[in-house]
Amino acid sequence: MTEPSQVLIVGAGPVGLVTGIELLRRGVPVRVVDRSERPNPHSKAIALWPRGIEALARFGAADELHRRGVVLRAQNYHSQGRRVARLAFGGMRRTRYPYALSIPQQETEAVLRDVFQDLGGVIEFGTSLTGFSQDGEGVRAELETGSARRTTERFGWLVGCDGAHSTVRGGLGVPFRGSSYPQQFLLTDGPVRTSLAHDEVHYFMSGAGILVVVGLPGGSYRTFVSAAPDLRVDDATQAVQQAASERCPVPIELVGEQRTGVFRVHRKVVDRMRVGRVLLAGDAAHIHSPAGGQGLNTGIEDAASLAWRLAGVRAGRYRDEVLDRWESERLGVARAVVGDTDWQTRMWTMNGWRARARDAVLGVGGRSGVLNRVVVPRQAQLSLAYPGPRExxxxxxxxxxxxxxxxxxxxxxxxxxxxxxxxxxxxxxxxxxxxxxxxxxxxxxxxxxxxxxxxxxxxxxxxxxxxxxxxxxxxxxxxxxxxxxxxxxxxxxxxxxxxxxxxxxxxxxxxxxx
Ligand SMILES: Cc1cc2nc3c(=O)[nH]c(=O)nc-3n(C[C@H](O)[C@H](O)[C@H](O)COP(=O)(O)OP(=O)(O)OC[C@H]3O[C@@H](n4cnc5c(N)ncnc54)[C@H](O)[C@@H]3O)c2cc1C
CATH class of the missing domain: 3.40.30.10 (Glutaredoxin)
Known part of the structure; x- marks a missing residue:
């Protein structure tokens, strides 16, 4: 079943799937295993930014993503009951996707699975990586399917796309440095009665916490709030409704069935994404606040910029130092993204003079066009450039x-x-x-x-x-x-x-x- 030069991809989330697609497109045999019995049913990431869409468009996924998604055209910041800044995405230049695409993560993953399977890929759900070791020639991986079947198999390379609690990262002994935010976060996805524009993102910032409202496909909305660390949440929908009513100056009413989530947020980055023949990509290497919707987009680029190098190294065309270059480039990006999202998350809940200063800066930035020219392309990851000789x-x-x-x-x-x-x-x-x-x-x-x-x-x-x-x-x-x-x-x-x-x-x- 396994040939020793095959690449083992652990995790069939978006990052594992993009890695698999980009390797298969280059004729590299892969095995993709995921410990879940079935695909992820959760809507986690909803924002695909232009650079992320472009990466997925390279293998023909753009039309289907657009069919399943809905376009977001602007981002509004509100404070003290008024709008302090509006960022218009339409000003993004030199991209055919001058907007964010709102699409629930399980839909993005479904599109990626179809592409992967059309290329002949097979996802082995219900199979976990439980351990591994490596030498100069390859990686020996221990795989477990159910509790009955355990095998040890040899691969050329191992890519850990196994998310925030990565077994691969743990096996490498690579520390995941960083910290956690004290607040908890609650979200609902479902129908909402409100006058807030459906094709825009709305941030309502207050000392009590943040409220974010974003349009989803099918006319529904994601409503996302922060809450005190010790708030007991028995009914997430009711807790989100209460916070939304308090923080939003216009009526907002959650109606009908809501999908809910309660979670904590962390900011952590590894200091190695490559150890020999084992690589870490996506949430296995960096996690951060969902502010600005960056995690999935960053992971997609990790995968896209890894696969062509790994294919070249495996074929003997590139020296394997190109993978060290990948590591240093992507660590730089991950640190920048964690820094940006941390800044945004802190900005959400400022009080007193800090909040007034924030509102003043946002107001000036919005009116002068600086936010549109600088912040929007950065959030879209379009202005991100790799270091090196400048020409x-x-x-x-x-x-x-x-x-x-x-x-x-x-x-x-x-x-x-x-x-x-x-x-x-x-x-x-x-x-x-x-x-x-x-x-x-x-x-x-x-x-x-x-x-x-x-x-x-x-x-x-x-x-x-x-x-x-x-x-x-x-x-x-x-x-x-x-x-x-x-x-x-x-x-x-x-x-x-x-x-x-x-x-x-x-x-x-x-x-x-x-
Ligand atoms: C509420 C919320 C909102 C978000 N919003 C956005 C957004 O708008 N935009 C954005 O870009 N990002 C967003 N994110 C972040 C985004 O969801 C993640 O960055 C993304 O899921 C990372 O993908 P991944 O493939 O690296 O990991 P995951 O999606 O976590 O996939 C990892 C996979 O590995 C499997 N696995 C784990 N361990 C093993 C093992 N030992 N053996 C085999 N398989 C294993 C798991 O079963 C899982 O399927 C959001 C996250 C949350 C929670």
Missing amino acids: RVGRLRTGMRLPDVPLDAGRWLRDELDSTEPLLLFFPGVGKHRRDVGDLVEHHRKKHVGIRVTAPADTGERAHRLLGLVRPCAVLVRPDGAVVALRDPFGDEFELDQSVRELTGVAAEARWVG
Whole structure:
């Protein structure tokens, strides 16, 4: 059943599924086990941000997610009975998804399971990882199905996508450092009678606690409140209703059947995401407050940026240091996300002069457009850039995500990323600077194996303008969509080749690009 070079993925949550899909797309055999007997029935994460949607769109899941979800267009902050700031998502630029998609997590997981199974993947529900050991050649995993069947099997690699209480993290002895918030949090999902816009997020901040109201598919709402640590919750719906009525200046009435949850919130990050042949991704590596809806989105990117490297290392194309690069990049992102969500969570429940200062800052930020320009793209993870040597041409910078701009015939630039390979784009430039790049494309196609070389069709030069490109430019992009090199295509060919070799792992000296 198992071949020794197979990758074992522990956990069939969203992060395990994306890891499995991205590995299968690259021809890597995987086994996915989950200790639950059946798929997760809970709606936990409801916000998919543009970068997360883009990652899932790469394997064709976007249409189905949109069919099951509902678009959220703005985020409102209220305090002392009035709105202090409004963040409009529509101002997000260079993405075809300038909004958040509200979709319950069990729906997102169902879409991912379908993609995974269409690729031939099998999810082994009811199978737990109970222990493992590793050596230089692989990982020996102990798997238990029910209480009757225990096996020890050998794999090439193990990816722990097994959530906040990760067995894999425990087995590695990697500490999960951080702390917990004192409050408890309560949520209900269901029909609500209210005048609050259904396609927006509403935060009501007060010294008593936070109230968050968000539209869900089918016309219902998520209503989410914080509560005192010692509040005894016998009836979560009634407790949410009471807090909502106290904190919301407009009538809000939970009507009909509600799905409820009561939980605590933590902020914790590992200091290793890789130990030898064992990797940690998603909640197994970082957990934080649900403020801003970041956990699932961050985990999806962990998976997407891991899989192409792991596939390359396994195939012997990349040196395995590229996995250390993955670890340092993703730890940087995880720490930033934990910091941002912590700041937001503290902001929710400020009192006295702190609350007045917060409201003043939000008011100025909202009116001046700073929140729209800075906070929204950060929350959407669009402005997140990986560290490394900085090069800039027009609006393109190395380390950033490849922006998405319209091309000819209804195509978009990031459609070019649909393949599983790195991408080398040749932009011919505009006006008097424009040069024919056709021969260059042919030349580099022949020269570079395992890389997609193309010139985006942009006859109206609109994409050039949106990217700020005037002169011809060669843009090298990783399979996870990060820009790694910007070159003059008619300049030093050796330099361009060197960047390609570094990315495809052939170079003796790989830089940060891996
Ligand atoms: C109320 C709430 C609201 C949230 N809202 C948002 C939001 O709007 N946006 C957002 O991005 N994030 C949000 N999150 C966070 C999001 O739910 C998580 O980040 C996400 O579920 C992490 O996915 P994962 O695959 O890493 O882990 P999980 O979803 O926890 O999946 C882990 C899987 O591993 C399995 N497993 C565990 N141990 C073993 C073992 N030993 N052997 C085999 N299988 C095992 C489990 O059964 C489980 O299926 C929210 C969370 C909560 C609780």
